[in-house]
Amino acid sequence: MQRGITIAYGGFCYLLFLLTFLYAIAFFADFGVPRTIDRGPAVPAITALAVDIALLGLFAIQHSGMARSGFKHWLCRYLSAPLERSTYVLLSSLVLLLLFWQWKPLPGVIWSLQSPVVVALLYAIAALGWLIVLTSTFAINHFDLFGLRQVWLSAHGKPYKPVAFQEHFYYRLVRHPLMLGFIIAFWATPTMTVGHLLFAVISTAYMLLAIHFLEEPDLVAAHGEAYRDYQRRVPMICPRLGAGRSAHGRRHGST
Numbered sequence: 001m002q003r004g005i006t007i008a009y010g011g012f013c014y015l016l017f018l019l020t021f022l023y024a025i026a027f028f029a030d031f032g033v034p035r036t037i038d039r040g041p042a043v044p045a046i047t048a049l050a051v052d053i054a055l056l057g058l059f060a061i062q063h064s065g066m067a068r069s070g071f072k073h074w075l076c077r078y079l080s081a082p083l084e085r086s087t088y089v090l091l092s093s094l095v096l097l098l099l100f101w102q103w104k105p106l107p108g109v110i111w112s113l114q115s116p117v118v119v120a121l122l123y124a125i126a127a128l129g130w131l132i133v134l135t136s137t138f139a140i141n142h143f144d145l146f147g148l149r150q151v152w153l154s155a156h157g158k159p160y161k162p163v164a165f166q167e168h169f170y171y172r173l174v175r176h177p178l179m180l181g182f183i184i185a186f187w188a189t190p191t192m193t194v195g196h197l198l199f200a201v202i203s204t205a206y207m208l209l210a211i212h213f214l215e216e217p218d219l220v221a222a223h224g225e226a227y228r229d230y231q232r233r234v235p236m237i238c239p240r241l242g243a244g245r246s247a248h249g250r251r252h253g254s255t
């Protein structure tokens with residue numbers, strides 16, 4: 001019974017993440033869903049600005065706050081440890097769905113590109129960004145990042161072992177490919193409105209600050225010199241030209 005509930009909870013949180021991820025793609029493409037980055041109730045610009053900044057701030061507080069080890073320890077006083085990651089995924093998805101639902105468009109146009117070729121190219125670049133986001137999760141451990149591995153191991157009475165440090169696939173080229181994927185997806189648009197730009201600027205700044213001040217210090221604490229060495233060799237977010245070749249060369253001992 002307990003095992004069934006654990007797996008059902010993890011599965012539900014994972015399905016909600018998948019739904020949120022698909023909605024996010026449509027939200028930024030401004031296509032196929034009722035509320036998008038540019039479609040929603042019209043309100044005065046100052047109200048829209050206040051609501052949108054509050055929604056982005058709420059996401060940053062939830063997403064970074066719940067990832068702190070102090071918060072995780074506190075939560076595990078009330079919740080069994082294998083459910084902690086699924087709960088993080090659940091809350092992240094709910095806050096994002098709230099943002100998608102309550103987002104207030106700011107319709108002024110920064111750029112609007114009309115050439116069908118350019119429009120198609122920008123949609124293709126955005127799609128590539130989303131693909132990088134999704135495939136990066138598999139390069140670390142998709143099922144661990146979204147809590148399914150933890151509930152599965154627990155339900156089968158097996159001990160949890162944290163995911164090892166990874167440096168393969170995109171992680172050979174940049175240290176944060178998943179964030180790079182998001183940045184590409186948020187900025188590559190044929191029509192950049194004020195609201196879309198607000199989202200892109202604040203979310204990009206948040207990701208860069210969170211990497212620098214929160215995620216990387218945690219990674220150094222967890223992996224020590226191996227991660228420091230990785231920081232020296234591999235750029236944070238912008239791949240170096242020819243990086244694939246030089247990483248290949250390093251692996252095979254060439255200079």
Ligand SMILES: C[S@@+](CC[C@H](N)C(=O)[O-])C[C@H]1O[C@@H](n2cnc3c(N)ncnc32)[C@H](O)[C@@H]1O
Pocket residue numbers: 136140145163164165166167171175176177178179180215218219
């Ligand atoms: C949502 S993922 C984002 C990973 C990374 N910031 C990126 O943009 O690709 C966050 C989790 O990935 C883990 N992580 C980041 N880099 C890693 C690496 N090279 N190997 C293993 N885990 C990593 C972090 O510890 C954190 O739990």
